[in-house]
């Protein structure tokens with residue numbers, strides 16, 4: 040496969056703020072063995088620190104105080120019951136909404152500052168593509184907004200990677216929900232961000248495409264050393280993709296369990312059939328069950 044992000048892979052990000060621990064090679068920080076390539080193409084992104092972060096919507100407390108360090112350059116999955124506050128946490132990390140209380144720092148920057156200098160990209164459920172632009176135009180815009188040089192070949196490669204080759208000139212209204220979602224993923228990847236936020240990225244994607252994306256996307260963000268935070272309802276997908284699974288409680292959400300995923304990479308589909316993989320999935324499911332409130336009269 041051709042590498043669609045040559046410029047990103049060689050880019051050096053200055054370490055800042057809490058990033059001391061993040062100066063180790065990406066492979067080492069992921070807890071896995073160093074790959075043949077060393078995965079040291081650029082210094083990893085800085086850690087993200089949340090201190091006493093809460094978020095209320097009027098009388099609704101979505102997030103209880105959350106204290107958390109998210110390792111830069113690693114993939115962290117957020118799982119939890121519907122409506123518990125996963126997307127809210129992601130939107131806080133994207134700097135789209137402020138915390139009601141507490142602080143979030145990405146290295147030495149606020150998420151808002153990181154977003155304003157185009158250091159983060161997101162692909163959320165409501166794909167939010169520009170309706171008057173084609174798939175190609177939306178992907179190119181992702182790169183342009185991130186102030187990266189035009190790279191039509193890399194854009195085509197990303198569009199092909201998400202299975203939209205042949206639909207480059209189609210506009211969002213002409214696409215299915217899953218296709219829009221994939222176009223949004225390609226646009227986020229084209230931005231070559233330090234922080235990539237994915238909200239149920241494969242939720243509306245068919246099984247075969249989902250499997251291909253599960254296999255082909257991680258090597259891209261691994262090589263680049265991006266910090267990836269993804270929300271998913273699929274326990275197997277969380278374990279397949281991430282270095283760490285955070286299990287959230289029902290609203291107001293707290294982190295109920297922090298489960299490391301020390302599986303080697305690359306992670307082929309066959310890994311899902313191993314006892315080790317099944318054991319980690321079982322731990323996540325058990326944590327989800329124990330995070331649920333006890334049944335019975337309230």
Ligand SMILES: Nc1ncnc2c1ncn2[C@@H]1O[C@H](COP(=O)(O)OP(=O)(O)OP(=O)(O)O)[C@@H](O)[C@H]1O
Pocket residue numbers: 096099101119120121122123124125126127128290
């Ligand atoms: N803009 C908003 N205004 C009012 N309430 C909101 C807003 N955004 C989120 N909420 C509430 O905050 C809570 C958490 O919502 P959130 O979307 O973060 O949950 P989620 O875990 O991502 O859910 P799902 O898994 O179903 O997508 C919910 O009770 C929701 O109704």
